[in-house]
Amino acid sequence: MYKKIIIAVFILSGLLLIFSPFIKGSLIAYFSKNQYESELTVGQLQENNEEEAEFDFDSIQPPTLTKAIKAGFDQDPKAIIGRITIESVDLKLPILKGTTNENLLIGAATMRPDQKMGEGNYPLAGHHLKQKSLLFGPLANIKKGAKVVITDFKKDYIYTVTSIKMVSEIDADVIQDTKEKEITLITCDKAVETEGRIAVKGKLIETVGHTNDRSISEM
Template identity: 25%
Template sequence: MRKVLSLLMILSGLSIFFYPAAKDYYTSYNQEKMIEKWEDSSSQENKVAAESLRELEEVFSIETQAESIVDEVPPVEKEESEESPASDSTEANQITSPGMVGVIEIDKIGLKLPILNGASDANLDKGAGLLEGTPAPGMPGNSAIAAHRNRAYGSMFNRLDEISKGDTVTVRDKGNTYQYEVYETLVVEPHETSVLNGSQDEKVLTLITCTPIDTATHRLIVKAKIKP
């Protein structure tokens, strides 16, 4: 009996001695797992954003083809019809669909466009598109917004090349207005994914379109940081 009690006392002492170390190890283990999960999540978002950029190149490819067609085919006059008002109403309903996440405005170039969720061909026919895998404007990270830039789709980002350092870009959602100050403009190759890089410590807006406007061989990038 004494041996059993002695053994229990020894085990109790050891457990008291090792408990803080075991607790520290367990806490550290959980922290490492949380960090790994967070890093994996960030990595996955980066992969989604990169894939979205690749899909955007397909859309811009369609844009270039459409530009060629516009140059070759004369415009067709629209016939008047009693159904025209209904068609206009349908188009308006499409533009204000649930996929719309906000509005982008740049006073310097007279720009005001709806921002839709995703930079698909259908969305970019209507306005600007927020690339999948990038945060909504006003949120930490790098929010990437793309739009067409040629005669086939109206003005869109046609005058984006007039933007320079210090200019203001305004983005509105239903509850907030965010103002960004341009700090850099650059021209990159179509598949340059570094323009999507971001950090949770800052709120950056990246605008993407084609350049030159007639051949679309490169991408015009405008980078802006949110104003305090």
């Protein structure tokens, strides 16, 4: 009897090991899409942006199945402050305030407490996973000239990609504020623990009123 139980445990453990990347990816995709499509108002996002947030870069760890499950259930809806869309690489994610493991497993995380959409440098971080379509993985295929749109559900800020370069994980200059109105998207250069980062830079070319989202209601 005990031998059968032990064998069953080993079989289940093996199956979980084999399928855990798929399960993890499916969970991340589900939670990310759910937050992206969440019905929030302009007023709620403004309140969320006034909340305190953590920017703990040293605590960031590579995503695991356990962390993905935890992030989904622990996610604070008050962290959502907008959305980012890059149609050319099919990237659609919620923007969350604060650099935490939970936020990075849901969408794009802000990297400074003082950053404001459409003003100075607006840096966002995202994970690069083996499933290239998830989170910031699509940035590996982005090209110069691509349009990046971020929104606070009141205005859409439209950027065009001007540069794509490799930087070190300790290069903090790329996220510092600037006089120029630009966006910086940061992700790992590989879907493993690595010291290299892809830094995608874009300049603001247009700001328009946000009118194309059925889930948005003015307050």
